[in-house]
Amino acid sequence: MLLILLGLLLWSGVHFWKRIAPDHRARFGNKGKAIVAIGSVVAIVLMTIGYRAAEGTFFWGRSPMLTGINNLLMLFAFYHFAASGAKTRITKWVRNPQLTAVKIWALSHLLVNGDTPSFLLFGGLFAWALAEVIVLNRVAPPAPYHAVPVKKEITALIATVVVFSITAAIHIWLGYNPFG
Template sequence: MTYLILGLALWVGAHMFKRVAPGPRARIGDPGKGLIAVLLVGSVILMIVGYRAAPYIPVWEPPSVLRHVNNLLMVVAFYVYGVGATKGLLSARLRHPQLTGFTIWAGAHLLVNGDLAAMILFGGLLVWALAEIALINRSQPWQRPEVVSIKGDLVALIVGLILMSIAAGVHIWLGVNPFGG
């Protein structure tokens, strides 16, 4: 689980650096964006390798009905995540659509994975996303998007369904069928 925890720590550190140390982050300027991107890719690789290598230590046994709840929440998560980029009607009501979508994604995964490694991974990412929302809310006033339309919501839904299909395909390719069976 060492790689999993290191990956999670690197993810949190790379994302939070801008919030907890704005001065040093500003001093490294645009080249710092490339460094942060490399750290984030490395963190994802560490989390994947660590999660796949972690021993299965059961904490609880999720009921099978939660798989359906999870799948519905995945549609919602991908949709909400995409609303921020498409400037739909929801983006004028929801300050952090991408972090909110990420929060829904992490929480839904906690519903269907009852092992310790999943609790560390998805629980850690859920706590990070909520902390990130709190830090942003505390440090910056919100400028609501002025130009929004239902078209943005429809595009977000279509793109979200496509991305969910791709994510489901990757899960199946990795040997984990998110739809059961």
């Protein structure tokens, strides 16, 4: 579980860097984006390897009901993520749709993974997203909402279904059937 923790710390560090030390981050210019990207990839690798190798106490597992709720929440998570890029209508009410997507993703995975490695990984990413929202709300004023064409809404919905399908296929390929 140490690798999960190290991955979470690295993930949080590179993502908070711009908010906590904006002048330091700005000095790096475009190289700072590369540092964040590389740090994010290394963090994901650490969390993935750590999660796959971790052992811990098991409290609950998947059930058909929790699996269905998880899949429905994942559709909402993917939609929020797509909505942030397309600036769809939901961004009028949800200020940080990408971070909201991470929180929904984390909670949905906790529903079907009731073991201590999952508590650390998904709970840790939920805590990071929540802290990021708090920091963003303190340092950046909300951007004004601008109405978007219906085409963007449709594009976000299509992207949601496509990404959900690809993600489900990858889970099945890895041996984790998200539908059963």
